[in-house]
Amino acid sequence: MLESRERDRPLDRAEIHDVLSNDRRWRALELLADETPRDLRSLADDIAAAESGESPAPREVRQSVYVTLHQNHLPKLDSLGVVEYDDTSKQVDLGSRARELDVYLEVVERGDLSWSEYYLGVVVLGLVSTGASLAGTPVLASFDPYVYATGALVALLGSIALQIRQQGSPWFDRLTE
Template identity: 55%
Template sequence: MTVQDQTPDREDRLDPGEIHNVLRNDRRRRAIQRLRESDGPISVDALAEHIAAAETGESPPPRDVRKSVYVSLHQTHLPKLDDLGIVEYDQRDQQLELRDRAEQVEVYMEVVAEDDISWATYYLGVSLLGLVTLSAVRFDLLFVSSFGIAFWSWYFLALFALSASYHAYSERDHRLFDS
């Protein structure tokens, strides 16, 4: 399969207004995020349990909250996501899974695991570390000055180049527009 075969046609693209409408609701965002984390289809019950626990901070969540989440998912959010082609919602079996169109929405979601950092935070950290290191070299502080400013400049330039290359490679399938 070619890259062009994997890329949705222009008419198959979601309208930016539809994407905004999907993402402005916490339950829809949480549903997409949970489906991304799953290895396969999940049940509406399991999704409702997960979202209710996230909303209340309790595990297991209170029964009335779980029921409220289940009803809103079943009646409103999942049919909308299904109509837009973002999820496959089998109402008979009460099973859900992401469809290919979900990638168009995921581009706008920075889903970062709880024990992970975002790319923006990573680049900020590398920048600050580079600034502190080069300042320490300039003022002969710590052991870093023994390597010289040229070494550290090249080191951080290479670190940025390698990081940006890996970042671009890992995000290659999340392009907003066809080139």
């Protein structure tokens, strides 16, 4: 259990890297983000199926995943406040600090845009339209170049606010408290 002063500080980079450097911990957090709380057995079965590529996974793989989750990974995540693990009932739930890892767990599907690609597109579009307006391009020159530049900045600001709202931000949460 975390002491109250430990809960007040955000996870540092080394802790985040350590948590996410293990595939089983990573998968456990992804599965818990989709369905929580979960019992250890179903969590282990799903991770074992992903690792083995078979459903259900072979018994030895399921047992190995179950034991390492129970003895190593879940207690570690629990000690950091990322999950809440009751080793008696074998129930696992996301902890108070799980949101700090959301941005690292975001998976962009093939063909979809990541936030960074979207931001790059907004900046390029803003620069091109502003430059075209300055150069006197017939359609784009009808508006002042400041309109395009301001529009791109407003789009960036709005997008960043949306992303922070969707994914959360420990830094922003501290500012608003």
